[in-house]
Amino acid sequence: MSTESRTQSAVVYVETGDASVLHLVEREIHDPGPGEVRVRVVRSGVNPTDWKSRTGSGPGQRLPFGEVVPNQDGAGVVDAVGDGVTGFAVGDRVWTFLSAQERPTGTAQQFTILPVDRVAPLPEGASFDVGASLGVPAVTAHRALTVAEDGPRRLAPGALEGRTVLVSGGAGAVGHAAIQLARWAGATVVATVSGPEKATLATAAGAQHVVNYRDDDAAEQIRAVASDGVDIVVEVAIASNLDLDLAVLRPRGVIASYADGGGDSVEVAIRPNMVRNTRFQFILIYTMGEEALAAAAEDVTAAVAVGVLEVGEENGLPLHHFALEQTADAHRAVEADTVGKVLIDVE
Template sequence: MKAVSYTSTGDSDVLVLGEREEPHPGDGEVRVRIHVSGVNPTDWKARQGGGPSDLPRAQVPNQDGAGVVDEVGAGVASVRPGDRVWVWDAAYQRPDGTAQELVVLPEAQVVPLPDDVSFDVGASLGIPALTAHRALTAYEGAAGELAPGTLDGRTVLVAGGAGAVGHAAIQLAVWAGATVIATVSSHEKAELARAAGAHHVVNYREPDTAEAIGALAPRGVDIVVEVNASANAELDTKVAARGATIAVYADAPGSTEVTMPIRPAMQKNLRWQFLLTYTVTPEAKAAAVRAVAAAAAAGALPVGAEHGLPLTRFPLAQTADAHDAVKDGAVGKVLIDVG
């Protein structure tokens, strides 16, 4: 079978297309024939590492993907050969990501995908949607699993509403009943955030961002889904409601620390929740998978430019170019056609 792998960390030229032996599932495992692999920033960052370093064995990149069940091991009950599925965290602490024709995963990491939900959607879930779900359920007293109505009466601010996580956060929050405000950096990205379903969009490059958000949410926002806390800590504190949660899921390039206004945050009893989808509790991850699967089945997580998430495609042989596109800030979602 064809697979892209690397044996040392470094720039994208360490990625090599080659042939590998077909894997077979053991007990409780599922083999999936990948049709589409999704690329996330975490994929190129893991591949790049801290500098050139030999790996103990070849690593296939990419955490997310979608395809068709090919074989199942003993004891597998949730899927069977021929089922359409999406997968998550394929390459986390494992050598086998989704940039290959066949991947074997534990049953829990293989999720049914309805016939009317495309492989493009399936490959775009994983890291972005599971991260967004945790951000939206991190506030005090939150329902641990999103569903229609669970965010009724809440106002959500999504920073970077045109990014993959921001896009998923908008869609999931709207599906769960929230009023959503998104911040963006351009008119073009504002249109993408609106297409995703944001009720209000604010260009943060224009003056008086806090005033604009405050006019839209006089009581303050209840949840902030934050992509750049280093730049936005003061803004988030200003626009937050009492008891709000600011959920931080990323750090900006070159920024490893955040300074926050302590006294104003104390006065509002704010909660700062830092999160990484790989290391959330098993219970939180399982709830996120269930909720994201339900939202996708309900048609709440579409992708494509008309839905606010433009797609950029590469063949498997150009996986290096796909990684570079994400590193260079491609707007929307980068996908690799594997099958």
């Protein structure tokens, strides 16, 4: 589509509710302001945070904006730059993150305008599928891998050398990113899964050891890999998995929890965790801070540049493509816990 027409297709909603509140409309294309870039979106990535934001705490609620374009993640090409923007030029390939944070315009549209600090270069050779699969999963995984008391604070080859990382839910999008980033940084990775199909995906992502967390001897299997205990747990369901995590965590180890996994609360025994100097780190991408976001964007981009974080079933993350007009179906797929990554083909 040419921007001369000054209109674009966009998916919007004007109140909270189920996926039926999403509608395809035509909207004017705006110019970027100072410090902003306009991105021609090729792929839009859908995450659980997107449908949870859409539903709110109940249907029919008013929104902070007149209408909202959903989806935090995406990939595309810089189409225009605002005053004061450096580091990006028209034609640059980029991936985006937190595209709709405190803003009404996400990536479920043909063009989106973003602050320049919400885009990162998409290295040559990396597909738009990869770019749109980064964002929430990769930034969250990076944060989880960089909050241990003994470091590191940044990821690069060798940064996790000699460490053992336990990735809970190794077949999920964050789990996939955590496995690949941890391996790139030199860690030994153990992933837990619920069955053989997900074990195949976690292995394809790069986990050297895969354990079914339902096995009675799951802790013994993990301890066989890490006799002194694991250094970092990347946890998707702390309420369900805490006993297993604590059974395999080393002294001064960290449990980095990024999702509730269906549980609203968790009970922690004080004395044994005090003795172990256990660190509990809860993670939400929206409040992790600008310094951590910038570090994650840089490190993730560096990993992508050398072929890390590849997607597709052969790399442990099946892809599910939807057209822009099928955005409601894409949201429903994520809401139904579809295994893999849901992408919207905007272009």
